[in-house]
Amino acid sequence: MKINFRNLTVQVIIGIILGIAVGFLFPEFGAKLKVLADIFIKLIKMVIAPIIFFTIVIGIGNMGDLKKVGRIGGKALLYFEIVTTFALAIGILVVSIIKPGHGFNTKAAEGADVSQYTKAAAETSHGVMDFILGIVPDNALAALSGGTLLPVLFFAVIFGIAAASLGEKAAPVISFLEKVSEIFFAIVNMVMKVSPIAAFGAMAFTIGNFGIGSLISLGKLMGSVYITMFLFIVFVLGTIAKFYNFNIFSFLKYIKEEILLVLGTSSSESALPKMMERLEKYGCSKSVVGLVVPTGYSFNLDGTSIYLSMAAVFIAQAYGVELTIWQLVTLLGVLMLTSKGAAGVTGSGFITLAATLAAFPMIPVEGMALILGVDRFMSEARAITNLIGNGVATVVISKTEKEFNPSGVTQTKSQKTSIAS
Template identity: 45%
Template sequence: MSLTSHASAATTNVPRTRRPLWRHPNLLILIAAACGALVGWLDPKTGADSRVLADAFIGLVKMVIGPIIFLFISTGIAQVGDLRKVGRIGLKALIYFEVMTAMALCLGFVVGDVLRPGAGVAPPSGGLSGELAKYAAAPLTSSFGSVFFKIIPENFVGPFLHGDMLQILFIAVVFGIALVVSGEKGRPVTQALENLTTVFFKFTSIVMTFAPLGVFGAIGFTVGKFGLVTLIALGKLVLTAYFSMVLFVVIAFAIVCKLAGIRLLPILRYVRGELLLALATSSSESALPSLAVKLEQLGVGRAVVGLVLPTSYSFNLTGVALTMPLSVLFIEQVYGLHLSWTQQATIFGVMLLTSKGAAGVTGAAFVTLAGTVAATGLLPLQGLVLLLAVDRFMSEARAVINVIGNVIATIVVGKWEGEFDEATSLRVLAADKALR
């Protein structure tokens, strides 16, 4: 029996009661965020030091993500039992990812050219700091070949130790295929993995009880280290980034949902807890385990959730794709330069590749941005100093948009494949609205 079946049975047999307000995880996260901001404001040093709580929580989440991805994908493929269908799901997902990434990059360039967030900002003085030089020197994806060859791991255990999501995905797909071709002999292994999946999701629910502590540390660190002065000084860039993301949601995502025959607002309401967690921790990866459960409960097939959701965390980072053009144009405008349409098209092509290499953890997008700027050779690297100062603020919105994009991608591909139960979806969304 799948996790959805267990969840459905529980929903049927257990009376629906409202959870006491003081125990609601969303409220606890909001309280933790407010307390973290207060501590960071009153005592910046203590606030900055509280980052250890955020890092510890993210570490706990990353600890379970690898096994969950492996279990979810391998058992999902085994349940489908049709390798042609698995390949079809993967191909449709990759096409969708590339189209949405291109749309996000285009919108980022248009908004950056029109609103010009870098106009009037003074260029930074001095050379590259040691931290910035480290970012700029980070290895950069240069071709589709390098992306896909990087997926193949050197051994079975290494990807789980290093948290390499793409390599874990590769192992899970191959292992799932092996379960299918093993036939009857593979069924006991599949059943054992199903049972192990249930245990890991229980483990994840225990980890998520520490989310308020992680949020407290993340917000305390942000306010304590950067304060509000930096945000005000570079507020136009931050507001431009937020505006472009809101615009992408109300236009691009709304159109996609309309074409797919699904309603955007109820879905956003359904995953509001995960969106809040991503916003507070600046990490879309922190929401992955609970999203996997919620999407299957929503009526999306296990194979689709297992294949599309983890893959989208590397290939469908629309939040990253939106802010990368804005950041590049910001540097251009700060230094009073002018990138021709040809040069912008060149950067667009580079970003189609480099945006795939940003992981779902805080700071990875800046590494990708720095590598992109260094690779093009069209802009001064010193401009990254200003971006480094406000990247934390933009990363919060980036994480939210990444989560929204990944949820919608999973549902849309599920509908394309006939692996989306409309009746279950309507029932779950209605129950969720009633419990608000």
């Protein structure tokens, strides 16, 4: 079979393989290549806030029916809460059965400095009222420049509703934003051309900095996390997909480029703009994609939810702390709140874990050092699960709104199979 080296998927795979090789053979040099991935992620984050703003405003503005906006938003939030609760519960169940932390040598955590994470967690408010206040931006420009998705979502929804209420008067503004949006997506297409280089740099850093050996030392925990996320995707998301008449494996094949990009960069945010385009081509309406995908990146982090629940129980097991059933239920409740505050970027899950442990003094926070070395490896799994979870959610909401139209998609030969319900 002839390999098309111009294909982005092939290029990203090559970048990942070369990154692993360079990190393994030249660890010091590989550890310095993280800058390649950092630059790429900054380039993507540069356009995420405007793209989300334009997409939501255009979607709501063209929708016109404000009741429909509320209905789609309500359905999405209900779906997110149910599915992420499943993810949290599955994580706690699997780690409680496998018990990867039992008998673990906690001396590795003695004297470890995790202050940067506990400090960041302390500075991040996780109370209900603080969370709600954090959604409302101080001003419109702050929402777009702050780098946090929730304030952008809030401002975009308010702007879109106001535009929709004006009807034809707002039509020129919506038309203008559509044209500007096309320019920003063109920028994304330009940035994506360097994604194989970013994947190369990220993997070289990961292997060079932590080494292949770090994969073995905490293999049981990593294996538990990967197995849990696999089971969640195949059985939970697969069952949801089957109920709504589409195949999870065909869907995964369809978004393989986005999955590989996330694998290389460890950030689901890096694939957000292209994922939105891909879902529209899959058959989801622009308005549903514009509302559900950005909201999902703050409220539907399935992979992060699984990771947080398993990591917290793992640390408790490692220190011989036996959590009662009521403490596990309380942990589930706390995680239902803290997991919603985690953004889809590398490292945020670790900070959120610190905030979660702060509510459970019986679990030593210094235990975070036990998983610090392999957190990077698990971040790929949770970022990919986040991406897939939001994709499935968008298709589901589109189908419930009867705004899923695969027949209107321009299909390549490979996509015809992928889009089949």
